[in-house]
Amino acid sequence: MRIATWNVNSIKARLDHVKDWLGTAQPDVLMIQELKGLEFPAGDFQSLGYESVFAGQKTYNGVATLSRRPQAVVLNRLPGDDADEQARYLETDIDGLRLVNIYLPNGNPVDSDKFPYKLGWMTRLYDRLSALRAEGVPFLVGGDFNIIPEDRDCYDPALWTNDALFRLESRQKFRALVNLGLTDAFRVLNDDAGQYTYWDYQGGAWPANKGIRIDHILLSPPVADRLRGCAIDTGPRGRDKASDHTPLIAEITG
């Protein structure tokens, strides 16, 4: 079972790229983020053999999970704050595997209310994943975490020290998620530095490989035992009018 995650930076602007990539990469599941609108082209994906579930809002955020197998929606908002309207969380079930698709808040600037919102969102995510662990539900969390876990996950750590993606508080929260017993699917198989999933549009970051690794797939213990591979596909980032993120793919048995 091939499961991928990709922040597409507008599904409307990236529809052709996503359709092309589904055709070449042939994932069984694709979790996409930052759809940026209320309209979702479910029909386009249906004709390619994918059933889609969508949680969206106007202009910002938005997540969707495409699956070749039937999937059931468990949650389309992150629990823990009824006043939170942002579409950043989608939890579905496919054949007993729980798929958690997230677009974790950016958090910048750190002196604004966006940073405490990010940290609070991570606490709520911790609580939800902790409950799934307690229930013994096998799960996979994929998405744009907006977290640089370690120095080797960015081209110049000194530049990122005070950024919400790399601040100690953010990384501590990420470590707490991992400490629930989760496996970073990419890092358990690849120790190299310079392995990125995002490159800024500005300053020639992509050709210079000045990127950051902020898109992740975390696995609960029984799913980690089924992991057979995990890779970043840099192909889509090199295309004309690309998203600033590129897909991350995990291969799971079963």
Next chain:
DNA sequence: ATGGCTTTATGCTAAAGA
């Protein structure tokens, strides 16, 4: 980076992203 791109929006500048 005092942000040099990109996207969206009762749009024509502003906000957000990372």
